[in-house]
Each structure stands twice: as structure tokens, then as C-alpha cells.
Amino acid sequence: MPRGLILAGIPGTGKTVLVKAIAYELGIPLAILDASAFLRGVVGETESRVKQIIAILESLAPIVVFWDELDAVFQPRESQLSTDSGVSRRMLNALLEYLGRTDRKAFVIGATNFPQLDKAATRPGRFDNMFGIFPPDYEARKEVLSIHMNVIRKLPINEETQKKIQETIASETFGYTPAELEQIVKNACSIAMDEDKGKITLEHFRAAKESLGVNIQTRIQEVETMAKQLSTIPNVNMGFLKESLIEFGSGKDKDKTKTIIATLPDDLRGSLKAL
Numbered sequence: 364m365p366r367g368l369i370l371a372g373i374p375g376t377g378k379t380v381l382v383k384a385i386a387y388e389l390g391i392p393l394a395i396l397d398a399s400a401f402l403r404g405v406v407g408e409t410e411s412r413v414k415q416i417i418a419i420l421e422s423l424a425p426i427v428v429f430w431d432e433l434d435a436v437f438q439p440r441e442s443q444l445s446t447d448s449g450v451s452r453r454m455l456n457a458l459l460e461y462l463g464r465t466d467r468k469a470f471v472i473g474a475t476n477f478p479q480l481d482k483a484a485t486r487p488g489r490f491d492n493m494f495g496i497f498p499p500d501y502e503a504r505k506e507v508l509s510i511h512m513n514v515i516r517k518l519p520i521n522e523e524t525q526k527k528i529q530e531t532i533a534s535e536t537f538g539y540t541p542a543e544l545e546q547i548v549k550n551a552c553s554i555a556m557d558e559d560k561g562k563i564t565l566e567h568f569r570a571a572k573e574s575l576g577v578n579i580q581t582r583i584q585e586v587e588t589m590a591k592q593l594s595t596i597p598n599v600n601m602g603f604l605k606e607s608l609i610e611f612g613s614g615k616d617k618d619k620t621k622t623i624i625a626t627l628p629d630d631l632r633g634s635l636k637a638l
């Protein structure tokens with residue numbers, strides 16, 4: 364049974380949103396591990412703090428543990444983990460030991476902006492698989508725009524115009540991330556408000572898109588580089604994310620997670636955020 368995976372994708376591609384959505388859909392409680400916060404050792408702290416956190420996570424299983432920004436800790440420099448950022452080596456080792464434990468019950472999802480991580484993170488047995496999360500295709504861009512125009516904001520635009528805007532903007536935003544599509548919707552609203560004509564039009568969306576200044580050549584290179592790097596890493600699997608999590612099972616105890624986290628001492632609570 365898979366016990367962990369890594370999502371690799373440039374910022375804004377929806378890694379965090381994806382983890383939250385899957386945990387929510389499956390009814391599995393989700394704990395977000397703010398690793399850089401608790402690995403930054405304070406005087407007097409030891410790896411026992413990490414062990415406490417691990418014990419809590421295991422007691423909550425089935426649970427999805429989300430370790431965001433793996434690259435902050437596991438930069439592939441010469442051979443050293445990035446302990447110069449103040450990360451305590453002993454605490455990190457305790458966490459790595461946990462990731463490699465065959466009896467680990469929590470499902471750990473890591474996210475990184477770069478596929479190339481220090482071997483300490485990707486050693487067999489720690490995470491089972493790495494997935495590339497790429498910018499959305501045309502259909503998905505239409506959907507993302509629609510979510511931000513209709514669900515998150517309820518823009519006063521008639522259905523026919525909405526459809527036209529979504530199709531046009533989606534066809535002009537190859538390579539854009541969901542985060543940037545959201546920004547286009549936001550900026551279009553402010554541009555329209557500034558003009559004060561009481562109407563949001565396609566032209567506002569186009570102006571909003573221009574105001575982002577995304578360099579598409581750079582973006583394509585960035586994404587191609589990532590795809591190339593991914594292709595050199597063993598265990599890269601594009602299709603098994605959902606299956607892994609479904610196999611992992613559906614815990615129902617969101618409330619339990621919240622309750623336990625609420626009763627933790629302040630310093631530990633800071634390292635775990637329940638949803």
C-alpha cells in the first residue's frame with residue numbers, strides 16, 4: 364500500500380488546493396505540517412519535539428499529512444541538507460526516519476516547486492512516487508475561470524457573455540497557472556470598478572491578463588525543464604494519485620483532528636494546522 368507521494372509543480376499550479384480537495388472528498392482528516400517552522404530549532408529543543416508530533420499524527424491515522432515546500436529543506440546542494448537555513452539536523456533526521464518507517468500509518472504528501480530534491484527526501488521507502496503538476500489545458504482553464512467568476516465571486520455577467528469570456532481568455536492563456544487565472548479575474552474586477560461603467564467586459568479581462576505580464580516563452584521553458592527533470596526521476600507516475608489515496612481509505616474523523624490539535628500546547632500547535 365502506498366504511504367506517501369510528492370507533487371512537483373511550479374508555484375500556483377494548484378498543489379495545495381489539490382491536496383485539500385482530495386482529503387475533503389475522501390473525508391480523510393488533513394494535517395498541514397509546517398516543517399520549516401518546527402525544524403528551525405530553538406535553543407533547548409531536541410528531536411523529541413518531532414517525535415511528539417509524529418506520535419500525534421500516527422494516533423490520528425488514517426490521516427493525510429501535507430508537508431509543503433519540501434524544497435525549502437531538501438535543496439539538492441552538493442551533499443548537505445540546507446541546515447544553514449537554521450534547520451536542526453537532528454530534528455530533520457527524526458522526521459526522515461519516520462518517513463522511512465514501514466509501519467507508518469499516516470499518508471504523507473509532500474509538495475515541491477522543483478522535482479530535483481536532495482536524495483535524503485527521495486530515497487526509496489520515504490515517498491512512493493512523484494507526480495508532475497502542470498499548468499491546466501484549455502478545458503481546465505475554462506473551468507478554473509468559471510469557478511472564480513461564478514463560485515468564488517459571483518460576477519454580474521450574463522451567461523452568454525461569461526461563456527464567451529471564458530472561451531476567449533482560456534484560448535489566450537496557454538501556460539498560465541490557476542493562480543494566474545484567478546488573478547486575471549480579480550484584476551478584471553478592479554479595472555472595471557475603476558472605470559465605473561457598471562459592467563465587466565472581455566476587454567477588462569484582456570487588460571487584466573496584460574497587467575500580469577506573464578512571459579510565456581520563459582514559462583514554456585520553465586515547464587519543459589521541469590518535465591525533463593521529472594523524466595529522469597524513477598517512480599514518476601502521472602496517473603496514480605487518486606488511486607493511492609482511495610486505497611489509503613476514508614477516515615471520517617475531521618472533528619477528532621480539530622479537537623486534538625486545539626488541545627495541544629501552543630508551541631506544538633503552531634506546527635500543525637488542521638483544516
Ligand SMILES: Nc1ncnc2c1ncn2[C@@H]1O[C@H](COP(=O)(O)OP(=O)(O)O)[C@@H](O)[C@H]1O
Pocket residue numbers: 372373374375376377378379380381506507510511540541542543545
Ligand atoms: N483546481 C483549481 N480550480 C480553481 N482554482 C484553482 C485550482 N487550483 C488552484 N487554483 C487557484 O490557484 C491558487 C493557487 O493554488 P495553490 O494550490 O496554492 O498552488 P501551489 O500550491 O501549487 O502553489 C489557489 O488559491 C486557487 O485560487
Ligand SMILES: [Mg+2]
Pocket residue numbers: 378379380431474
Ligand atoms: Mg502550495
